[in-house]
Amino acid sequence: MSDAGFVGLGIMGLPMAGNLAKGGTVCGYDLQEERRRLGEGAIEPVSSLEEICRRCDTVFLSLPSSAAVREVCTGEGGLLDLLPSGSLVVDTSTTEPGVSRDVARTLAARGIRFLDAPVSGGEQAAKDGTLSFMVGGDQKTFDEAAPLLDRMGSSVVRVGDVGAGEVAKLVNNLIVGITFAAVAEGFSLGTRSGIDPAELYSAIRGGWAGSRVLEVAAPAMLAGDFTPGGTVDIHWKDLGYALSLAKETDVPTPMTALAHEVFKAARAAGLGGESQPAVVKLWESLGQK
Numbered sequence: 252m253s254d255a256g257f258v259g260l261g262i263m264g265l266p267m268a269g270n271l272a273k274g275g276t277v278c279g280y281d282l283q284e285e286r287r288r289l290g291e292g293a294i295e296p297v298s299s300l301e302e303i304c305r306r307c308d309t310v311f312l313s314l315p316s317s318a319a320v321r322e323v324c325t326g327e328g329g330l331l332d333l334l335p336s337g338s339l340v341v342d343t344s345t346t347e348p349g350v351s352r353d354v355a356r357t358l359a360a361r362g363i364r365f366l367d368a369p370v371s372g373g374e375q376a377a378k379d380g381t382l383s384f385m386v387g388g389d390q391k392t393f394d395e396a397a398p399l400l401d402r403m404g405s406s407v408v409r410v411g412d413v414g415a416g417e418v419a420k421l422v423n424n425l426i427v428g429i430t431f432a433a434v435a436e437g438f439s440l441g442t443r444s445g446i447d448p449a450e451l452y453s454a455i456r457g458g459w460a461g462s463r464v465l466e467v468a469a470p471a472m473l474a475g476d477f478t479p480g481g482t483v484d485i486h487w488k489d490l491g492y493a494l495s496l497a498k499e500t501d502v503p504t505p506m507t508a509l510a511h512e513v514f515k516a517a518r519a520a521g522l523g524g525e526s527q528p529a530v531v532k533l534w535e536s537l538g539q540k
Contacts, residue, residue: 255399256307258300258323259344260286262480263370264313266377267343269293270403271311278303304333309399310340316488317346324354336362341396343384345369345424345485347492348414349499351387355413364392367413368400369420371427373467374480381405385423387416421493428490428510430464431527435513438472439534449473468528477525484523487514 254275257268265286268279272293279294280303281287287296297303300323303310310330314320320342325331330340340363342351348367355365366388376382382404386393393409400407410419437460441451452469455461471477490511497504513530520536522529 254307254309256280256297256303256310257294257313258303258310259313259315260289260294261313261315262374263343263377265289265294266374267313267370267382267403268311270377270380271399274399274402278306300329301333304330304335304338308335308338309396310334310338311399312340312342312344314342314344314346315485316344317350317492320344320346320350320354325357330363331358331361334361334363337364339364339366339392339396341366341368341400343368343370345420345489345492346417348387348417348421348496351417352414355388364388365413366392366396367416368396369416370404371420371423372404377403384408385410385416385419387411387413387418389413418496421489421496424486424489425493425504425507425510427464428486428514428527429506430462431468431486432510432513432530434465434468435472435528435531435534438469438531468531471526471528472531477522477529479524479526481527482524483514483517483527483529486527487511487518487523490514 254277255271256278257264258280260268260279260281268277271277277294278297279287280297280300312320312323314323323329340358351367358365366386368384368386370382370384372382380403383406384400384404386409397407410416438448442448456465490507493507494511516533517530522532
């Protein structure tokens, strides 16, 4: 039996699985064969979910959407059908809290345990093994999974029962999305007012405007390098999940709604595949005379 299986070897999943494999054997699976080959050496590639489930009793997921998580976990030929009772599924994807709870209930009926454990920190933290994990699930299951999560992250915090991890991640991402939009707006105003953007960055980074988002966004904007990491498309999706949660809980989130519209406009402008700081291009185009 392998130490763990990992499903989804994309921008985040591949380095996460690589760090997980530093402490034991990890079987890696992705629908795209070329991604499975990228992990060879550190990760043992397998060709199907069935093989993952035959060899692993703990399976990690890093998938792009709630729909993908539902399909892999409870769809035909998914983990529900393949994993034995007593197995553990740890979902590191960013999904809707209600989906995590639904999936957990369905898996529990077959004796399969579930944690939602979304991450923050981006591609570089995934490579460095310094991700922050926000985990939802019962304490006993969390305690069992924590040593594995520690291989991939520098902060592993249980925030409540199943679904709570995703709530924390959506709060994280709405704050990040609003800040990306604010940084883009502020730098556009400063630049049009005659300040060199590099000097502006130097001037404000040590004050209250300083943040990890600024430290990512400003250099990207200065260099015009919007290579993802995270993308405008993904952040638009996550802000939409946050708005859905706000509607369910009747919590006003006007700033999140505005940020969602900014990211929606960026997608409409063809920027969906670029990194989040690319939203600055909206202001650049609006500011042209």
